[in-house]
Amino acid sequence: MRIVCIGGGPAGLYFGLLMKKRRPEHAITVIERNKPYDTFGWGVVFSDAMMSAMRAADPESAAEIANAFNHWDDIELVFKGSRQRTTGHGFIGIGRKQLLNILQRRCEALGVELAFERDVNSDLEFPDADLIIASDGFNSKIRQRYADQFRPEILVRPNRYIWLGTAKAFDAFTFDFRKTEHGWFQAHIYKFDPGTSTFIVETTEDAFEAHGLGQLDQDDSIAFCEKLFAETLDGAKLMSNARHLRGSAWLNFNRLICGQWSCFNGRSHVVLMGDAAHTAHFAIGSGTKLAFDDAIVLARQFDARCHSAERIPETLAAYEEVRRVDVARIQNAARNAMEWFEVVGRRYADSLEPPQFFYSMLTRSQRISHENLRARDKAWLEGYERWFARKTGVPVNDNERAPPPMLTPYRVRGLTLANRVIVSPMAMYSATDGLINDFHLAHLGARAMGGAGLVFAEMTCVSPDARITPGCLGLWNDEQAAQWKRLVDLIHGVGDAKAGIQLGHAGRKGSTKVAWEGIDEPLEFDGWELISPSARSYLPDGPVPRAMTRADMVRVRDDFVAATRRAAAAGCDWLELHCAHGYLLSSFLSALSNVRDDEYGGERLNRARYPLEVFRAVRAAWPVDRPMSVRLSCHDWTPGGNTPDDAAFFAELFKEAGADLVDCSSGQVSKAEQPVYGRMFQTPFSDQIRNEAHVDTIAVGAISEADHVNSIVAAGRADLCAIARPHLADAAWTLHEAAKIGVADIAWPKQYRSAKAQYEANLARAAAAQAGAT
Ligand SMILES: Cc1cc2nc3c(=O)[nH]c(=O)nc-3n(C[C@H](O)[C@H](O)[C@H](O)COP(=O)(O)OP(=O)(O)OC[C@H]3O[C@@H](n4cnc5c(N)ncnc54)[C@H](O)[C@@H]3O)c2cc1C
Numbered sequence: 001m002r003i004v005c006i007g008g009g010p011a012g013l014y015f016g017l018l019m020k021k022r023r024p025e026h027a028i029t030v031i032e033r034n035k036p037y038d039t040f041g042w043g044v045v046f047s048d049a050m051m052s053a054m055r056a057a058d059p060e061s062a063a064e065i066a067n068a069f070n071h072w073d074d075i076e077l078v079f080k081g082s083r084q085r086t087t088g089h090g091f092i093g094i095g096r097k098q099l100l101n102i103l104q105r106r107c108e109a110l111g112v113e114l115a116f117e118r119d120v121n122s123d124l125e126f127p128d129a130d131l132i133i134a135s136d137g138f139n140s141k142i143r144q145r146y147a148d149q150f151r152p153e154i155l156v157r158p159n160r161y162i163w164l165g166t167a168k169a170f171d172a173f174t175f176d177f178r179k180t181e182h183g184w185f186q187a188h189i190y191k192f193d194p195g196t197s198t199f200i201v202e203t204t205e206d207a208f209e210a211h212g213l214g215q216l217d218q219d220d221s222i223a224f225c226e227k228l229f230a231e232t233l234d235g236a237k238l239m240s241n242a243r244h245l246r247g248s249a250w251l252n253f254n255r256l257i258c259g260q261w262s263c264f265n266g267r268s269h270v271v272l273m274g275d276a277a278h279t280a281h282f283a284i285g286s287g288t289k290l291a292f293d294d295a296i297v298l299a300r301q302f303d304a305r306c307h308s309a310e311r312i313p314e315t316l317a318a319y320e321e322v323r324r325v326d327v328a329r330i331q332n333a334a335r336n337a338m339e340w341f342e343v344v345g346r347r348y349a350d351s352l353e354p355p356q357f358f359y360s361m362l363t364r365s366q367r368i369s370h371e372n373l374r375a376r377d378k379a380w381l382e383g384y385e386r387w388f389a390r391k392t393g394v395p396v397n398d399n400e401r402a403p404p405p406m407l408t409p410y411r412v413r414g415l416t417l418a419n420r421v422i423v424s425p426m427a428m429y430s431a432t433d434g435l436i437n438d439f440h441l442a443h444l445g446a447r448a449m450g451g452a453g454l455v456f457a458e459m460t461c462v463s464p465d466a467r468i469t470p471g472c473l474g475l476w477n478d479e480q481a482a483q484w485k486r487l488v489d490l491i492h493g494v495g496d497a498k499a500g501i502q503l504g505h506a507g508r509k510g511s512t513k514v515a516w517e518g519i520d521e522p523l524e525f526d527g528w529e530l531i532s533p534s535a536r537s538y539l540p541d542g543p544v545p546r547a548m549t550r551a552d553m554v555r556v557r558d559d560f561v562a563a564t565r566r567a568a569a570a571g572c573d574w575l576e577l578h579c580a581h582g583y584l585l586s587s588f589l590s591a592l593s594n595v596r597d598d599e600y601g602g603e604r605l606n607r608a609r610y611p612l613e614v615f616r617a618v619r620a621a622w623p624v625d626r627p628m629s630v631r632l633s634c635h636d637w638t639p640g641g642n643t644p645d646d647a648a649f650f651a652e653l654f655k656e657a658g659a660d661l662v663d664c665s666s667g668q669v670s671k672a673e674q675p676v677y678g679r680m681f682q683t684p685f686s687d688q689i690r691n692e693a694h695v696d697t698i699a700v701g702a703i704s705e706a707d708h709v710n711s712i713v714a715a716g717r718a719d720l721c722a723i724a725r726p727h728l729a730d731a732a733w734t735l736h737e738a739a740k741i742g743v744a745d746i747a748w749p750k751q752y753r754s755a756k757a758q759y760e761a762n763l764a765r766a767a768a769a770q771a772g773a774t
């Protein structure tokens with residue numbers, strides 16, 4: 001085959017040498033516009049895992065690269081006058097120039113032709129090539145030429161950064177945060193040879209503008225950064241090696257995704273590789289890794305097809321299929337990390353204390369969890385657990401192991417929860433006339449013995465026509481109140497859990513069948529009239545509700561108040577107002593369901609008016625020493641619907657009205673929604689609301705392990721975690737999860753104690769067997 005790589009960066013060089021090594025008969029040329037051994041850029045970092053993959057692909061270049069690497073284990077944070085350090089993170093750094101020089105030498109040794117100082121304008125300059133690799137970086141001319149086929153999508157990120165170097169060797173991956181009169185700046189610093197470090201300075205567009213950095217030339221920008229980070233630089237100078245860039249050299253990161261990675265130009269097959277195909281933010285330093293992985297996978301796909309020129313199309317299709325998955329995974333992690341640095345100034349830097357700020361930074365990509373941190377640096381993590389436990393009032397000596405964040409107490413008003421786990425409200429559709437029966441007592445009683453700090457019953461409806469289904473619980477009469485008292489007494493009687501009630505009104509989503517007969521499907525018989533802010537149905541061809549009059553609003557508000565009084569008398573410890581999931585109060589908040597033209601519709605403040613009126617009335621009727629939360633749909637996942645920014649706005653209003661916490665759920669407001677599910681997928685909403693609206697939060701949604709809860713609570717992304725479906729699978733979820741992370745210091749119901757030691761021993765045995773097997 002005749003192969004031409006346009007662009008002699010990591011992708012082009014590495015692919016060239018891998019293919020030549022496998023099949024010396026391939027004629028391979030790498031064309032680079034720069035001079036040989038000439039490049040810009042400072043150091044790049046790799047993980048140990050990347051080195052293993054490279055060792056397998058080409059041991060010769062891997063050995064040279066490994067020799068030239070600087071290895072270090074520590075991460076250091078310089079923040080608000082403090083320095084904190086953790087170890088066990090395993091980085092390797094190498095100068096980009098040195099890396100390329102090694103690859104160039106290896107190409108030459110294998111017989112890859114290297115052509116320098118040739119700026120390629122078009123792939124058509126190589127008509128006899130079977131395969132053209134567009135490895136010409138992010139600004140790829142080749143990709144632009146076939147943009148209609150490659151369909152590149154470029155997202156310009158809001159932060160500004162400048163990529164500098166310094167002749168000072170830092171012995172840790174160092175992050176330095178500095179506040180100016182216009183906002184926060186952060187430096188990402190890592191060494192890549194014994195005497196030089198990369199020094200990337202990043203800030204928001206607002207701070208960049210306010211300091212006039214766009215008007216400064218490179219030297220003045222460098223002088224600005226040297227002054228700002230003088231303490232950390234300790235006399236060392238900053239240097240730029242991007243003199244070829246015009247202007248200030250402050251850049252915006254561009255996130256690139258392509259709809260297709262290869263095409264045929266009439267003579268040759270053209271395929272994208274490395275930064276020409278995709279980019280990942282430097283916050284997790286993976287751009288070079290992605291370029292190398294692309295080269296390794298494409299070479300392997302050729303191996304699998306005997307390097308046949310006829311089979312190039314299917315080889316390229318297989319390459320794209322394999323790489324897309326991995327690239328998406330890395331881009332996701334990079335996005336989380338990048339977003340953390342974009343919001344750090346307004347969300348965390350001013351409010352979190354240095355230890356928690358450090359923890360939040362370390363777990364920013366959500367790929368590193370609490371237990372990962374323990375595996376990397378046990379002493380540091382245990383120190384952090386002690387700090388966290390002491391903040392919650394748990395006395396711990398320096399040599400003692402503190403309870404993990406999940407098992408620390410939480411105080412609000414006159415109530416203390418034993419830990420951070422909540423049994424999330426879950427409709428069971430098993431009531432008759434809204435009454436609690438044996439099923440509810442057995443179901444919730446079992447969960448009250450399962451270790452959670454707070455047990456919510458399902459949404460409890462404030463009137464017969466407030467129900468979702470005929471099987472929903474209600475609290476509009478004394479008989480129901482008596483059953484509620486029975487349930488609360490049971491929960492209090494069997495353990496330490498507190499009893500929560502969630503009051504709601506189904507609105508336009510009412511009068512439907514029970515879940516197992518058809519979710520959201522209207523009742524065929526004995527239904528009831530639906531009310532909603534506006535006469536708009538939930539299902540496209542579903543029943544149209546009646547738009548509420550002011551008299552309806554007064555009646556429903558008073559129903560909420562009457563139910564609240566009954567709940568207080570029954571001894572409920574916690575009341576949550578259900579303003580989520582497209583039910584009545586949620587329908588007011590969302591413009592998708594609220595198109596009123598009076599003071600209860602229109603802009604956000606108006607849409608919140610009625611839910612706030614109900615909230616205030618309920619709060620006034622609810623004992624002052626008992627907490628109240630509000631559940632919000634923080635994202636409608638539908639164009640024109642509420643976004644997390646809207647939810648943060650509503651959260652502030654409820655906080656001002658006296659809400660103690662916001663329970664951050666999402667969706668179910670519109671049938672057209674397109675939610676993006678994933679592990680802990682709603683936790684970012686909780687993070688935003690907690691750290692921007694400054695109100696305590698409950699995170700919920702796909703939180704399924706103690707490790708998740710610990711990571712969320714320890715990082716300050718939420719104060720409590722509500723766990724729903726896992727509690728249907730396991731009533732004693734908290735007790736079992738504690739055992740899984742090796743915590744024995746948690747009380748089981750006294751009647752069950754004899755099972756505890758056996759359960760823990762079985763887990764320990766299984767863990768030991770697994771460790772032995774790996
Ligand atoms: C601030 C910053 C920090 C980074 N830190 C890291 C890190 O720590 N770790 C990491 O792995 N990655 C890092 N990266 C990313 C890394 O630099 C790239 O992802 C990686 O170099 C991609 O390799 P590539 O071969 O695809 O592209 P490039 O390295 O961009 O190579 C493309 C080559 O093509 C040449 N070229 C372009 N057009 C033509 C043409 N028309 N004719 C001839 N030649 C042409 C260019 O001169 C260049 O040499 C960082 C990036 C930035 C911006």
Ligand SMILES: Cc1cc2nc3c(=O)[nH]c(=O)nc-3n(C[C@H](O)[C@H](O)[C@H](O)COP(=O)(O)O)c2cc1C
Nearest residue numbers: 424425426427458459665700701702703723724725
């Ligand atoms: C069977 C079932 C019933 C639910 N009923 C309610 C409810 O009554 N009120 C409510 O706010 N959320 C309800 N939810 C949503 C859960 O409280 C929770 O937000 C959601 O299931 C995501 O958490 P998970 O991933 O831990 O299951 C219900 C969920 C399930 C699975």
